[in-house]
Amino acid sequence: MRISKPVRATFVAIVALALVFVYVPLLVVLVNAFSTSQSLAWPPRSLTLEWWGRAATNAGAWEAVGTSVLVAACATAIALVLGTLCSIALDRYAFFGKEAVNLLVVLPIALPGIVTGIVLNNLFRTGLGLQLGLGTLIASHATFCIVTVYNNAFARMRRLSPNLVDASTDLGADRFTTFRLVTLPQLRSALFAGALLAFGLSFDEIIVTQFTAGPGVTTLPIWIFQNMFRPGQAPIVNVVAVVLVVISIVPIALAQRLEARAEAR
Amino acid sequence: MTATAPATAAAPPETGVRRASRAFDRHPRVGLGMLLGLPVGWLVAVYVVSLGFLLITALWQTDSFTNEVRMDWTLDNVARVVSQELYRAVTFRTLGTAVLVTLIDVAIALPVGYAMAKVFGPRARAALVIAFLMPLWASYLVKAYAWRSIFIEGGLLSSLGITPGFGEIATVVTLSYIWLPYVVMPIYAGFERVPDSLVEASSDLGARNLRTFASVVLPLMYPAIIAGAIFSFSLTLGDYIAVRIVGGSTQFLGTIIYDNVGVAGNVPMAAAVALVPIVIILLFLLAVRRTGALRNL
Numbered sequence: 024m025r026i027s028k029p030v031r032a033t034f035v036a037i038v039a040l041a042l043v044f045v046y047v048p049l050l051v052v053l054v055n056a057f058s059t060s061q062s063l064a065w066p067p068r069s070l071t072l073e074w075w076g077r078a079a080t081n082a083g084a085w086e087a088v089g090t091s092v093l094v095a096a097c098a099t100a101i102a103l104v105l106g107t108l109c110s111i112a113l114d115r116y117a118f119f120g121k122e123a124v125n126l127l128v129v130l131p132i133a134l135p136g137i138v139t140g141i142v143l144n145n146l147f148r149t150g151l152g153l154q155l156g157l158g159t160l161i162a163s164h165a166t167f168c169i170v171t172v173y174n175n176a177f178a179r180m181r182r183l184s185p186n187l188v189d190a191s192t193d194l195g196a197d198r199f200t201t202f203r204l205v206t207l208p209q210l211r212s213a214l215f216a217g218a219l220l221a222f223g224l225s226f227d228e229i230i231v232t233q234f235t236a237g238p239g240v241t242t243l244p245i246w247i248f249q250n251m252f253r254p255g256q257a258p259i260v261n262v263v264a265v266v267l268v269v270i271s272i273v274p275i276a277l278a279q280r281l282e283a284r285a286e287a288r
Numbered sequence: 289m290t291a292t293a294p295a296t297a298a299a300p301p302e303t304g305v306r307r308a309s310r311a312f313d314r315h316p317r318v319g320l321g322m323l324l325g326l327p328v329g330w331l332v333a334v335y336v337v338s339l340g341f342l343l344i345t346a347l348w349q350t351d352s353f354t355n356e357v358r359m360d361w362t363l364d365n366v367a368r369v370v371s372q373e374l375y376r377a378v379t380f381r382t383l384g385t386a387v388l389v390t391l392i393d394v395a396i397a398l399p400v401g402y403a404m405a406k407v408f409g410p411r412a413r414a415a416l417v418i419a420f421l422m423p424l425w426a427s428y429l430v431k432a433y434a435w436r437s438i439f440i441e442g443g444l445l446s447s448l449g450i451t452p453g454f455g456e457i458a459t460v461v462t463l464s465y466i467w468l469p470y471v472v473m474p475i476y477a478g479f480e481r482v483p484d485s486l487v488e489a490s491s492d493l494g495a496r497n498l499r500t501f502a503s504v505v506l507p508l509m510y511p512a513i514i515a516g517a518i519f520s521f522s523l524t525l526g527d528y529i530a531v532r533i534v535g536g537s538t539q540f541l542g543t544i545i546y547d548n549v550g551v552a553g554n555v556p557m558a559a560a561v562a563l564v565p566i567v568i569i570l571l572f573l574l575a576v577r578r579t580g581a582l583r584n585l
């Protein structure tokens with residue numbers, strides 16, 4: 024279809040408007056983090072770095088960062104093991120119920136967070152009689168993180184040549200040696216990318232967290248949510264919000280980079 | 289296990305690991321079981337069993353004195369969700385919002401996705417994909433908070449003289465914003481897959497742009513559009529955080545579920561309410577299954 028000048032201009036305008044819609048809210052948060060106003064008043068009267076200093080010495084926020092890192096790291100570790108095992112099984116074997124296993128892995132992230140949240144909350148409290156805490160939170164996060172590791176590892180396995188594995192077997196290596204010396208080195212960057220995605224996903228999660236963390240455990244998103252409604256806390260919440268965006272974008276941007284480089288090879 | 293004698297003198301030393309490895313070679317089912325046992329066991333135990341358990345819990349009740357869940361069978365909770373005016377009103381409000389948010393997002397994503405796939409050159413396309421993907425990764429919570437600071441009294445919108453305040457309008461805008469990248473991406477990918485040759489053939493045969501779009505491009509796009517719609521629709525149905533942040537006192541299915549688990553401590557009631565979005569989403573997925581949209585996710 025030939026695109027005339029006015030049509031093209033219309034599309035440029037629509038895309039520009041959409042970009043404004045997408046980025047203005049994030050910019051508002053960024054600017055507010057430097058505003059002297061304590062109540063999100065717009066436009067800011069003048070700019071200050073005061074809130075960054077206050078946020079940097081806020082014990083509650085730092086503690087929340089620590090909890091988030093711990094939960095994300097543990098959940099990622101579990102997801103790495105389970106996701107890798109799953110991807111090997113689905114790549115190497117043809118078996119009845121393969122589609123069902125695939126669906127099973129995707130399900131915890133395909134259903135809305137609140138369903139996953141209440142399902143897990145109900146299992147831990149009503150079903151198993153457990154107290155909610157760090158353990159239940161990590162188990163829940165691991166459950167929906169499996170899919171990112173699995174997706175990355177499975178996509179990479181698809182592209183690997185089976186010849187190398189066959190060669191290794193012919194040369195007398197057993198399965199475990201072949202996995203350690205042949206398969207794993209080729210999977211490494213895909214697993215790393217999957218782990219970064221899982222970490223970002225967990226670090227940013229709030230809904231499942233609220234349902235499975237219990238009252239004593241405060242992750243960074245929970246801390247933001249609690250402080251958002253407190254008068255006078257808005258400036259520090261702005262700073263933490265900016266930091267959270269940066270922390271969640273960096274690992275995922277990195278993961279994409281890795282994947283793109285692997286594909287280019 | 290009867291080990292077969294090594295055929296050559298240079299065979300590696302016999303170890304437990306090698307023996308296990310050979311056992312897997314001879315019995316592929318065992319190997320498969322070892323690989324799948326842990327992850328599938330985990331997912332079935334943690335997720336599938338608990339999904340079923342949620343259904344059962346909806347049929348139980350809480351003790352009115354201790355607030356503990358009692359395993360007495362009753363249809364009261366489900367009956368209340370189906371018949372009471374409050375639940376019906378909230379279901380319709382949530383459903384209406386989900387439909388509205390989906391329509392808004394598809395209406396934005398169609399021209400944007402089309403422009404990205406077919407109007408701009410490869411350079412601009414790559415930049416736009418990143419520009420629209422980036423906010424997908426920015427924290428969900430921060431995005432809702434951003435709109436709180438826009439809709440708040442004295443915020444960006446009031447400085448422009450627009451004061452809708454927190455409520456249903458703010459909820460629709462915020463949710464449309466949050467789910468937009470999830471809708472743009474599959475629709476963009478769908479336009480990418482529409483072959484240029486078909487479009488050219490249509491215009492060679494004398495069809496104008498709009499006619500080509502309506503008769504050639506759009507029918508090919510249905511699966512991609514529905515794939516995008518699944519995201520915005522089901523994510524809106526289950527939302528309660530954004531509603532809390534910008535919705536004022538607006539009640540959604542999600543807020544009722546959350547309050548029943550937390551404040552009221554009535555898990556069976558929460559389970560019964562949670563069945564509503566689950567059933568709606570399953571019906572929606574069943575309805576769109578034939579379009580092939582599920583393979584586009």
